[in-house]
Amino acid sequence: MTMRRLFTRREALRASALAALSLGAAACAGASPEAATPAETAAPAAAGDQMVTIRWQDWPDFSADIDSTVSMAEEANPGITVEFEPLGDNWVEKTLAAMVAGTAPDVFTAWEPEFSKFYGRGQILDLQPLVDRDLSEEDIADFHKWQWDGMLSYDKSIRFGMPYYVNLVFLYYSKAAFDEAGESYPTRDLDMDSYAMMLNRLVKKDEDRITRWGGEIPLTYNWLTIHVHAYGGYVVNPQDWTECWLGNDEALAAMEWIRARIWEDNSLAQTAQLQGVSEVQGGVQGPWAAGMIASKEDGMGNLSYFASESRFDWDIMHLPKGPARRATLGTTDGWGIYKGTPHPEEAWRFLNWLAGPQFQTVMMESWAGIPNRGSLITKWQEIARASYPSLENVTLDVVTEALDEGYPMLSDQFKKHAESQTLIDAAFEKILQVGDTRVDYLKEIADQVTALNRED
Numbered sequence: 001m002t003m004r005r006l007f008t009r010r011e012a013l014r015a016s017a018l019a020a021l022s023l024g025a026a027a028c029a030g031a032s033p034e035a036a037t038p039a040e041t042a043a044p045a046a047a048g049d050q051m052v053t054i055r056w057q058d059w060p061d062f063s064a065d066i067d068s069t070v071s072m073a074e075e076a077n078p079g080i081t082v083e084f085e086p087l088g089d090n091w092v093e094k095t096l097a098a099m100v101a102g103t104a105p106d107v108f109t110a111w112e113p114e115f116s117k118f119y120g121r122g123q124i125l126d127l128q129p130l131v132d133r134d135l136s137e138e139d140i141a142d143f144h145k146w147q148w149d150g151m152l153s154y155d156k157s158i159r160f161g162m163p164y165y166v167n168l169v170f171l172y173y174s175k176a177a178f179d180e181a182g183e184s185y186p187t188r189d190l191d192m193d194s195y196a197m198m199l200n201r202l203v204k205k206d207e208d209r210i211t212r213w214g215g216e217i218p219l220t221y222n223w224l225t226i227h228v229h230a231y232g233g234y235v236v237n238p239q240d241w242t243e244c245w246l247g248n249d250e251a252l253a254a255m256e257w258i259r260a261r262i263w264e265d266n267s268l269a270q271t272a273q274l275q276g277v278s279e280v281q282g283g284v285q286g287p288w289a290a291g292m293i294a295s296k297e298d299g300m301g302n303l304s305y306f307a308s309e310s311r312f313d314w315d316i317m318h319l320p321k322g323p324a325r326r327a328t329l330g331t332t333d334g335w336g337i338y339k340g341t342p343h344p345e346e347a348w349r350f351l352n353w354l355a356g357p358q359f360q361t362v363m364m365e366s367w368a369g370i371p372n373r374g375s376l377i378t379k380w381q382e383i384a385r386a387s388y389p390s391l392e393n394v395t396l397d398v399v400t401e402a403l404d405e406g407y408p409m410l411s412d413q414f415k416k417h418a419e420s421q422t423l424i425d426a427a428f429e430k431i432l433q434v435g436d437t438r439v440d441y442l443k444e445i446a447d448q449v450t451a452l453n454r455e456d
Helices: 009-027 060-076 091-101 113-118 127-136 138-143 146-150 175-182 192-202 221-230 249-263 279-283 300-309 344-354 357-367 373-387 397-404 417-432 443-452
Strands: 052-058 079-088 107-110 169-174 204-206 209-212 295-299 312-316 334-337
Touching: 009 091, 060 079, 060 344, 060 357, 079 344, 091 113, 107 113, 113 334, 113 417, 127 344, 169 300, 169 397, 175 192, 175 204, 175 249, 175 312, 192 249, 209 312, 221 249, 221 417, 221 443, 249 357, 249 417, 295 300, 300 357, 334 344, 344 357, 357 373, 417 443
Parallel strands: 052 079, 052 107
Antiparallel strands: 107 334, 169 295, 169 312, 204 209
């Protein structure tokens, strides 16, 4: 069944960046509520005993058929009543405020760096004791290792979440646009030099006016980090999360490649050039659906949009290999438990159901989400294509290839990530969106971010 994601993850990334400055005020509004630990609670209620209500905050993907999903969850978890609360605008700020006030949902979805905003303020239940108690080595090994390991806080003091789904970034491309331009379809051998030439050849003009750009790259922290990784660099020193490496040669080269494509040859669309197209087109993938871009770096969390909104033949391929390595973003999309929940055992039981095969199948059917477990990957292609017939000729094998090759990389995180990302996003906006600032400006920003993270 098709379910439109009313509030997309991409929109959430933009919204959370804007809300970052106000998070500190919300965190100071009160102390963390005292919560019962799982060991202090009674065993889960048996059928006929008092029911426990678990509030579940998640994407609205399932809201079109939420009654059946909730019924399935309640049948699988006797003694639990589930209340679904869809995410909305400013959800990070609102969730943190609710945590401080003691009114937050029991189980909620997030990803790094949003998770760090919560556990950094002592608001997330440490799941490691529950994992040690209830999960076998085989259970743990079934999760994708890079994602499972990414659910630990930087200092390894707590396990803040359980994996939800796998979101990897690939190159989506319009076969129709490539055919019209007489351009060969991209392969896994594509490197950054040939990528730049390909984008330029795909530009289509009506006299001096561009009517189709070669591509689009989301200019957000996570996406831009991919390119830094591909050039062999990091945004954060892997051995010291207080040190920003955006001023290093690798990061500068990666950002200059993107800047030149946007502002020199304009083969990548400028932000302003596509502004408002989504609203006019009436879909999430407006410029893509309108044929205004020939290729687009995007996440597999949006696969169902491309399947639903593309009116031409299209496909996906690995991102071009950088000068140092092949890289893509592997996210820590997961679920956590609010530390102040009055029902930690029931919340844990429900969370395990979400992370298990039954709900993962619902997710695959609903929006073709890539499951969190290796044992379910073989079913994913079949289920995704059954739910979205337009995926029949799409090269979904790139997903299993990326997972098998193990090249997905987590987004770099700072000690004071919210404040750091605010500074970095502002710099990226000047360089890449406004286009009036040189890439070397990142050296100054790197010094500022390092100083910020090393303040007492």
